[in-house]
Amino acid sequence: MPVAATLERDAELMLRVRDGCQESFGLLLDKHRGPVIHFLYRMVQNQAVAEELAQEVFLRVYRSRSTYEPTAKFTTWLFRIATHLALNWIRDGKREKGQESLDEGPAEGLVRQVPDTAPNVEHVLLTEVKREEIRRAIRALPEKQRAAVLMHKYHEMEYAQIAKVLGCSESAVKSLLFRAYESLRSRLAHFAR
Amino acid sequence: MKCPVESKENVDLLLDFCLGKPGAAAAKLARHVEVCPACQEFCASCSALWSDLDLLEAPPVSPDFNRRLYERIEAEESGVWRKFLSLFRLRWMRPATAVAAAGMLVVFGVLLQSPFVPENLPRPLMEAKSDIDIEQIEETLEDLEMLRTLPVVISTESPASL
Numbered sequence: 001m002p003v004a005a006t007l008e009r010d011a012e013l014m015l016r017v018r019d020g021c022q023e024s025f026g027l028l029l030d031k032h033r034g035p036v037i038h039f040l041y042r043m044v045q046n047q048a049v050a051e052e053l054a055q056e057v058f059l060r061v062y063r064s065r066s067t068y069e070p071t072a073k074f075t076t077w078l079f080r081i082a083t084h085l086a087l088n089w090i091r092d093g094k095r096e097k098g099q100e101s102l103d104e105g106p107a108e109g110l111v112r113q114v115p116d117t118a119p120n121v122e123h124v125l126l127t128e129v130k131r132e133e134i135r136r137a138i139r140a141l142p143e144k145q146r147a148a149v150l151m152h153k154y155h156e157m158e159y160a161q162i163a164k165v166l167g168c169s170e171s172a173v174k175s176l177l178f179r180a181y182e183s184l185r186s187r188l189a190h191f192a193r
Numbered sequence: 194m195k196c197p198v199e200s201k202e203n204v205d206l207l208l209d210f211c212l213g214k215p216g217a218a219a220a221k222l223a224r225h226v227e228v229c230p231a232c233q234e235f236c237a238s239c240s241a242l243w244s245d246l247d248l249l250e251a252p253p254v255s256p257d258f259n260r261r262l263y264e265r266i267e268a269e270e271s272g273v274w275r276k277f278l279s280l281f282r283l284r285w286m287r288p289a290t291a292v293a294a295a296g297m298l299v300v301f302g303v304l305l306q307s308p309f310v311p312e313n314l315p316r317p318l319m320e321a322k323s324d325i326d327i328e329q330i331e332e333t334l335e336d337l338e339m340l341r342t343l344p345v346v347i348s349t350e351s352p353a354s355l
Contacts, residue, residue, distance in 0.1 A: 026259075033258060038251035047252050055262050062266055131248050138249070153246050159205065174205040181208065185238045188245055 010074035017065045025065075029058055032075070035155060036082050042150050043086040044093075045135055053085045072164060079155070079165045083147050090143050137187040144168075145180035152177055194221055198231040211236040212243060 010031075016024035036057055041050035060081050138146055144166060151157040151165065163173045197207040203218070210222045226232045255261075 029259060029262070034254055037254050037258075041251045042249060050251075051255055051258060055258070055265060058262055059265060059269070063269075127248065130245070134245055134249050153243070177208065178201075178204045181239060181242065184246075185242050188242060189238065 011070035014061075014065070014068050014074055015070065017062075018068045025062060028061075028074075032078055033058070036078060039079065039150055039155060040082055040086055042138065042154065043083075043146060044089055045139060049089065053082070053089060056085055057082045073161065075157075076161055076164045079151065079157075080167075083165055086147070087143050133188065137184050140187065141180055141183060145176050145183070148173055148176040149180045149184070194225050196225070196229050196231060197222075198229075198235050207232060207235065208239065211239040 010028065013024040013028050017028070033054060037050050037054045040053045040057075041047055044050055044053065057078065061078065138149070141149065147166060148162055151162045152159075157165075159170045159173045159177075163170045166173065166176075168176075195202055197203045206216055206218045206222060207226075209216045210219055210226070216222075226236060
């Protein structure tokens with residue numbers, strides 16, 4: 001099966017990294033940095049922080065290369081590190097609430113747009129408002145629910161894998177997801193269809 | 194089958210069904226959803242939510258991400274080496290200094306044993322034996338050099354002059 005072959009390939013590459021093959025680390029990096037950064041971005045909602053945390057994820061993978069054993073899927077391990085770092089950052093951020101760097105780009109990942117006289121500017125602004133509402137709704141979720149939703153929705157992970165990443169049972173993951181989607185549905189229900 | 198929304202059982206199956214993910218209970222659920230308003234509303238709002246979540250795109254990755262990561266890896270690895278080598282260097286210095294000092298003592302000892310050294314050693318040399326000081330050793334060596342030349346001076350005098 002193609003999916004299983006891809007997963008085995010990741011473990012194979014990581015074993016080569018363990019044996020000293022730098023090229024294999026490069027291949028893993030190129031393949032997984034996008035998903036990891038995107039996951040972290042949606043968790044922390046800051047691109048600079050997401051990239052910084054992602055750097056730390058891959059640094060830890062590299063540091064652990066000599067003791068790597070393919071006991072779980074490579075992506076499970078990767079997302080476990082990423083989730084752990086994101087949760088720590090969020091918890092630390094709650095203690096330092098309200099501080100925002102002026103050196104960073106647009107707050108909370110908003111894309112800075114210069115308004116122009118094009119006729120669809122209202123649509124663009126409304127979409128941006130909607131996006132901001134969605135970000136706020138996700139940010140309002142408890143961290144574990146947030147992580148579970150992001151892995152389920154954006155990375156199409158199965159319940160079993162999410163459970164391994166979060167270190168809980170499959171039934172706990174299903175409960176987390178149900179509560180998370182219920183919260184999101186109620187917060188975003190005013191977006192009429 | 195029991196309504197998943199009301200009983201809170203098998204909600205994960207309902208969620209997968211609403212999101213179009215194939216499952217073993219898909220056929221059973223399809224029949225239930227057709228007749229259950231609560232599940233229909235759940236599925237409709239889940240599909241809408243799923244579409245809304247698609248709006249949350251992530252920005253592109255910085256083009257220098259890899260370069261920065263490799264720089265960090267290199268800095269970390271060379272930092273480890275530097276620490277190791279500095280420890281190594283410090284340890285070498287101590288034996289090297291000890292070897293140099295020992296060498297000078299050996300030279301000093303050899304000179305003391307030399308047949309050209311007179312019995313009555315000058316006072317500075319006697320004091321140098323108990324309190325090793327490099328400057329004193331240097332002065333003593335100069336004294337010894339001077340003393341070494343004396344027998345030559347004496348031997349050049351003719352017996353007649355004595």
